[in-house]
Amino acid sequence: MLLAIPAMIENILQVFIGVVDTYFVGKLGTEAIAGVGITNLTMNVNIAFFLALGIGTTAVVSRYTGAEENDKADHAVKQSVIMALLIGLIFGSINLIFSRRILQLLGAEDGVIEYALPYFLSVAVPSVFLCVNMVLSSALRGAGDTKTPMKVAIISNFINAILNYILIFGVFSFSGLGILGAGLATTISRIISVILLVRKINSEEIKMNISIFEEWKIDFKMLSSITKISIPAALERLIMRSGQLIYGGMIIKIGTEAYAAHNIAGTIETFSYLPGMGFGVAAATLVGQNLGKKKEDEAQRFGLMSYLLSTGFMVIVGVVFYIFAPFLASLFTKDENVSNQVVQVLRIIAWFQPFLCITLVITSALQGAGDTKFPMYSSLIGIWGTRVLGVYILCIRLGFGLVGVWIAYAIDITVRGAILMIRYLRGKWKNVNIS
Known part of the structure; x- marks a missing residue:
């Protein structure tokens, strides 16, 4: 129950992020809503791979945590982050190079594409942050900590909602960016989530060696173990x-x-x-x-x-x-x-x-x-x-x-x-x- 209930709340909050985005974007018109919807279709394919990497991370980290082989668990997290960066950058590059073609392939009309492109580029291209976010959350769950991903999801929701309002419609002398603002709000909230998760993983309570200031080495054996599961x-x-x-x-x-x-x-x-x-x-x-x-x-x-x-x-x-x-x-x-x-x-x-x-x-x-x-x-x-x-x-x-x-x-x-x-x-x- 202690593990499951925070995970349930986190899932509710993930759904709520989409509801908030749709609510604010809905003020811009039906073409804007369609632009967000068609971007999410593409992101669902990306997320399928990100989730799979998260599953592999949880399986490996939980096994080493249970065996009290903390050095191996820490090492597995670092290798998962390397893989997350690689996969996220690959998908981001594909989304950048073929952005208009992808939207056309999904059946978007010209009017919808013009609305969708700014949102697509600001959400789907920097999807590396979502991938790293999901892997770090999976690592924490594997170590038995489901409360931190829940707390980070709460903060992410709050930041996303505030930034949606500011960046879409503007405040004071800032006129707002429309649907581009919605995409930037989503990506900024994900970047902040990654920062918070990294801080937690490197805390005294859960010490996992993924500091950006330390030497990074690719361990093909560990990557193979994670990939075999993922x-x-x-x-x-x-x-x-x-x-x-x-x-x-x-x-x-x-x-x-x-x-x-x-x-x-x-x-x-x-x-x-x-x-x-x-x-x-x-x-x-x-x-x-x-x-x-x-x-x-x-x-x-x-x-x-x-x-x-x-x-x-x-x-x-x-x-x-x-x-x-x-x-x-x-x-x-x-x-x-x-x-x-x-x-x-x-x-x-x-x-x-x-x-x-x-x-x-x-x-x-x-x-x-x-x-x-x-x-x-x-x-x-x-x-x-x-x-x-x-x-x-x-x-x-x-x-x-x-x-x-x-x-x-x-x-x-x-x-x-x-x-x-x-x-x-x-x-x-x-x-x-x-x-």
Whole structure:
């Protein structure tokens, strides 16, 4: 609970940053909102790789922390930062060189591109700061500290909100920069987050050797260990994103109302993810640390307890979804047909919270052990073999509409959840070698 609750709050705050940005940019007009939205589509691809590197960092740092090999944990953090700088600069360079082409490829019209470019260049190009931010936060979580990333997220939110107002609209004699100001506010808040995280990691409480004043050397063995864990995690994210893109296109074919209802239901559903993501962080940390201590059975118990606690939270969310589905739908739309479809979907979602919890918490537990290949394979089977195929059969061929889409989703979650739980209970992940 001490690990999970700060992680849950941090996830809420990360969502809130997007809400604040959309609120302020919304004052500039619909093209500005579209510009931010289309930039975020690109950033989602970048973030998939940044998250994967964070997973590898957590797995390695938690294992060495549990084994009380602090020098190796410190060394792993430094190598992860080197990799974060490299990956962040590569993605930033690609975003800089191909900025207009990327926006055109995503289908942005000329008017939207003119709005999107300043925001895209000020957010996507310096994405190295986001990558380093995520890696440092992952390192702290691996060491058992989830409170610091939460506190930094609170400060980042506060700074982002203030800078959004000042830089977009201006104060006193400063006239404001419009949508460019929104992008600069986001990047400045990320730079400050990195500074705060570096200070914490180099404090007496958590002494990790990543000082910029000391000699930096690339350790290819350690980089290989982190990469071995990170690459399958990155592929898993890409499998999920590509699958979502494909079946999202199928939903568009049903009609505008169905697509609107799908997005509304998906937005509401994200709130049920927060407990699973928070307890997933706890599971990854505790599983990794106990494996480092050579306490394999304790590691398994911590993972299962994280799952059971998270399920309790998510079942409550599911009950709320089922009972208050009409009210929740009414918050987003007044169209009766759209609202009815949202209600149907939310009540399907409500029944499958325990299985959804498995895909979040048990996946994180396996990744914390360094077993990232199996979740990747399960996502490939679940997303492409069950969900995409299921959406095509139920939605397109049999004409079940949006209900068919979410039935396919439920089948995917159930099958994938069962596969992951069987893997976890069998315990093969206990023998994964991270070095």
